[in-house]
Amino acid sequence: MSEPDVGSYRRPDNLAEALTLLDRRPASVLAGGTDLVVLRADGTVDRAHDIVDIKGLSELRGISRDADGTLTIGAATTLRELAWTTVVPPNAITDGAALVGGWQTRVRGTLGGNICRASPAGDTLPGVLAAHAQLELASTTGTRLVPAHDFFTGPGRTVREPNELLTRVIVPASRGASAYLRFTYRRAMDLAVVGVAVHLEIENGRCVAARVALGAAAATPVPAPEAADALVGTELDKPSVAAAAQLVLNTATPIDDGRGSRAHRRTVLPVLAKRAIGIALERAREGHPR
Incomplete structure (x- = not known):
């Protein structure tokens, strides 16, 4: 029996070469x-494909903030670096980065990898949606920006073409604050049973803008616009928050799988949403700009 075809390992010196x-x-x-x-080991990824190692490309790493407040995160920035950053205050994306796997995974794993893996339960994905992030895809013919809410097409599937590379995650400036929470059965080294990210903007004690996104509640991470719209114009008092949290169920279409039942997920989601709204509100009141 012949040995299976195994692709070559390539380590480019720069982005253009990659x-x-x-x-x-x-x-x-x-x-x-x-x-x-x-x-690759279990055959899900074709071992005949080459491996292009981008770990050493400095163009793809780092976290920076422009004078206008726009946040740019290199796709090869590690989850640990993102979770520990002081460039921006804690937010839904950094919350998610701090929860992926164990510390060994976060030291190696990257934001771009977590996004392109496109797991419905990916911990950084709801935060990227709630932030209205733009994802920059590059190829030899140029670059394009894809809104995060258009990027995911199914479990493990995205609009990224095989010859494209996710290079940057661009988060627009905001006066608001955000938070991400997930439910799991273990404290660490677990995938989200469900997750909720919330972004709030507050003026004169009232919510003037809101975004809510869910993880592990559908075939892809999804925005929950009805829940977000219900928060706008309120003072985020307990009845308003509770009503909005319940509306996440209008978006959620969870499944039964090994991590949880559909019924359990639908029970947990409003509770998680209420708590995430509370954390985002606390951060907004403390003056966090994101």
């Missing part, structure tokens, strides 16, 4: 490798 390699033949992108190594 894009050329992706354009040349089928390849898998290695950033942290915490998912890719497992998927």
Whole structure:
């Protein structure tokens, strides 16, 4: 029996070289490798594909904030770096980054990898949606910006083409604050049974803008617009928050799987949403700008 065809390992010196390699033949992108190594070993990812290792590309790492408040996160920035950043205050994206796997995973895993893995239960994904982030995809022919809410097409599937690389996550400036919470059965090293991200903007004691996004509640991470709209114009008092939290169920279409039943997920989601709204509100009142 012949040995299976195994692709080559490539470690480009710069972004342009990486894009050329992706354009040349089928390849898998290695950033942290915490998912890719497992998927390649079990055959989910074709081992005949080349591996393009982007870990060493400085163009793809780092967290910066422009004078206008726009936040830019390199796709190869590790989850640990993101969780510990002082460039911005705690927010839904950093909350999610701090929850992925164990510390060993966060040291290796990257924001771009977590996004492109496109797990419905990915912990950074609801925060990226709630932030109205733009995802920059680059290829040898140029770059394009994709709104986060248009990026995910199904479990493990995105609009990224095989010759494209996610290079940056761009979060627009905001006067608000955000938070992400998830429910799991264990404190660490677990996937979200459900997750909720909330973004709030407050003026004169009233909510003037809100966004809510759910994880592990549908085939992709999804916005929950009815819940968000119900918060706008209120003083975020307990009845208003409770009513809005209940409306996440109008968006949620969870399934039964090994981590939880559909019924349990629908029971947990409003409770989690209420708590996430409370944390985002507390951060907004403390003057956090994001």
